[in-house]
Amino acid sequence: MRVELALFGAFRQFDPGARIELELVNDARVADLRLAFAGYAAAHWPGFSPGLLARSAFASEREVLRESEPIPADRRVAVLPPVSGG
Amino acid sequence: MRVELALFGAFRQFDPGARIELELVNDARVADLRLAFAGYAAAHWPGFSPGLLARSAFASEREVLRESEPIPADRRVAVLPPVSGG
Amino acid sequence: MKQPASQVAISDIGRARLDPAAAIEFVSAPGFGGVSVFVGRVRDHNHGRAVTGVSYDLFDALALQRFAEIVREVEAEFGPALRLYVDHARGRLAVGDLAVLVAAGTPHRDEAFRACRALIEAVKHRAPIWKQEHYADGDSAWSEGCSLCHPDDPAADVDRPPRPAHTHAH
């Protein structure tokens, strides 16, 4: 399945549209998305830091997802680096 | 000496001008003023509560006075019931 | 700093209103990221009685002295990167009117919150200000409060207040 991944914060600098698409197996979980994203970033983004991804969460529009959860039905996920509001 | 005593808070209700004068001995201290005021209030103010005076402080325009302090040189003192600002 | 780092005032309710926006502006500075503000308003009830208004009486000269003292103490604890603002209303206020306004600006928020809290606690407990509540039934009463007597002063009765000190909500 094709997952649309929205990029926020420090991830924005790697992609002008702040949005990438990744192909995953049909029963993929969040942990699979994390691996696929790490591979994509390593292949496409010079200067990408795996440390940032390790501290980043994946979320739907409603909640932060656990690694073991399936990809949401609408296949739209956001990757959220550590937050710094306020 | 003649001391002018300004009344605040709950003491205001006993005197329309919120100001009384008391005659004290020339080397009077704050403790003497307290006694004289207690006598004045008992004599003139029906419904006056000695308990309120016991919790009240005497002060100049610059500071709260201790019982052992002399009356300030300008002979103007204020009696301050417990405070309730804010 | 180019301008005074604190401002203290008494506002006669007949002539001026307490202004939170002015307080925030005053305590702000380019290096300050946090502003904490406290606003005290007249409530419509107290101890189960319907309140229609409150009259505040102040011993102005001493109150301004005390505000300045309190500001110096808070500056000593949280400064020097700190701006403070204190304003208290005088006169007869209606329900909802602003009775007191304090603010603290600092580089970071923890100091702002703590300095603001220290300000309002000191103003409430140590400034010569008295509150007379007016009730819906036409009655009125001066609130009980905190004695200003020096705690170690033997002639005053501050060791035996009618209720435990500072456990009353005021």
Added chain:
Amino acid sequence: MKQPASQVAISDIGRARLDPAAAIEFVSAPGFGGVSVFVGRVRDHNHGRAVTGVSYDLFDALALQRFAEIVREVEAEFGPALRLYVDHARGRLAVGDLAVLVAAGTPHRDEAFRACRALIEAVKHRAPIWKQEHYADGDSAWSEGCSLCHPDDPAADVDRPPRPAHTHAH
């Protein structure tokens, strides 16, 4: 209550400014004597570097969800006599601009301060908001912050953050 007891918002800096007076008005009620407000502003420096502005990025839908969650938690702790307000700016802010505004109104001041503090801590640590600082030398950098990963989630590296969690001043 007749109207909602809380309001959460994201304000696009190009269209609207955060408004402390509106926050104070919103959290006020006739039975409430205390309002605590916190304003976060853009500072002119951070970690020793001169800052000319900050861009805030938000994941809007989730941020509003989180604000609402946070409000419910604070209501559960300090309510039901409580009104809350949260507003965060989005876009490029200049030094001195208001980045975040939270307020809590309650009958008494202790709950107001504590609820306001709980609000801002949660918004800073748990809402999907990112800050990019722009420096006087033309450089810019995204701030390091708090991981949103579930702390018990094995795949994420939250047990080994690059610095001790929450000891950094942000």
